[in-house]
Amino acid sequence: MAESFGFQTHNSSPCKKYQSSPVDLTATGSVPERSAPEILVPELLERSPVTVALPIQPWSESSLAVAQPSQVQLDLEDLACFEVVNRQFQRYGVVFENAIALHPSNPAFPPRSGRNVLMGAPKPGVIEARFLHPMSAVGGFVTSSRRTVLSAYDYNNQLIAEVELATANLANSHARIPPNAELFVSANNIHRVVFYAFGGHLTVDDISFSR
Numbered sequence: 001m002a003e004s005f006g007f008q009t010h011n012s013s014p015c016k017k018y019q020s021s022p023v024d025l026t027a028t029g030s031v032p033e034r035s036a037p038e039i040l041v042p043e044l045l046e047r048s049p050v051t052v053a054l055p056i057q058p059w060s061e062s063s064l065a066v067a068q069p070s071q072v073q074l075d076l077e078d079l080a081c082f083e084v085v086n087r088q089f090q091r092y093g094v095v096f097e098n099a100i101a102l103h104p105s106n107p108a109f110p111p112r113s114g115r116n117v118l119m120g121a122p123k124p125g126v127i128e129a130r131f132l133h134p135m136s137a138v139g140g141f142v143t144s145s146r147r148t149v150l151s152a153y154d155y156n157n158q159l160i161a162e163v164e165l166a167t168a169n170l171a172n173s174h175a176r177i178p179p180n181a182e183l184f185v186s187a188n189n190i191h192r193v194v195f196y197a198f199g200g201h202l203t204v205d206d207i208s209f210s211r
Contacts, residue, residue: 071137071210076101076116085118090132094209097128102203108170109203112141112180117203125197127204131190133211138193139184140207144168146200150183153192161187168200180205 072092079085079101087095102119104111111117120126125146129138134155142148145168152161163185169177185193195204 071208073206073208075114076118076205077114079116093132095130095132097130098123099127104203107172108145108179109143109201110171110179111203112205117143117205118207119201119203120195120197125200125202127195127202128192129194129207129209130192131209134189134191135209135211136188136190137184137186138190138207138209139182140195140204141180141182142195142202142204143170143179143181144197144200144202145170146197146202148183148195148197148200148202150185151194151196152185152187152190153194154187154189155191157192160190161185 074089074092074094079088081101081103083101085096085099085101089095096118098120099118100121102117103115104117104119109117118127125144125148138150138152140150142150142165144165147167148165150163151159154160163183165177165181165183167175167177169175169179169181171179183195190209195202
């Protein structure tokens with residue numbers, strides 16, 4: 001049976017009506033006549049980011065990131081609803097692929113702070129971040145409809161760290177893991193990370209990283 005996590009439309013919502021397949025995370029109804037800009041998703045996003053067998057650290061309170069003096073936490077609040085997110089944070093040393101900004105109206109995907117989150121689109125369940133300089137730690141707060149993995153890669157695209165959210169953690173779903181669980185990886189020379197929900201839908205908030 002196909003999953004369905006449709007959002008209800010509220011007249012007061014700042015977002016235009018939007019529809020994606022197969023699951024609409026924000027609203028149902030007509031699609032704006034003006035088509036969204038096409039996003040070129042790298043070939044790497046077409047396959048699972050897990051390419052090397054490594055031990056996967058399960059999510060736990062002890063895995064939460066500890067703020068460091070050099071840490072950057074991205075503020076998503078200036079992004080418009082459905083804005084394609086790519087180079088808006090390049091000045092902080094990161095660019096994104098396959099990500100849009102969202103004001104979720106579905107209570108199953110609550111923001112952790114403010115009202116904005118990132119969602120994987122147009123390919124569902126995948127968000128990639130590439131760093132202009134190597135990082136030593138990367139994290140974000142994830143709400144997902146399926147098991148989710150955060151994988152980190154070095155300059156040679158070798159998997160160097162990985163952490164797992166073992167099950168879905170939608171709000172109001174009696175999940176054993178609360179929504180906005182933090183996934184955090186640390187390793188030397190992180191050049192790229194991928195949040196991957198194995199065909200599900202995910203949102204990420206309060207993304208942070210440090211050298």
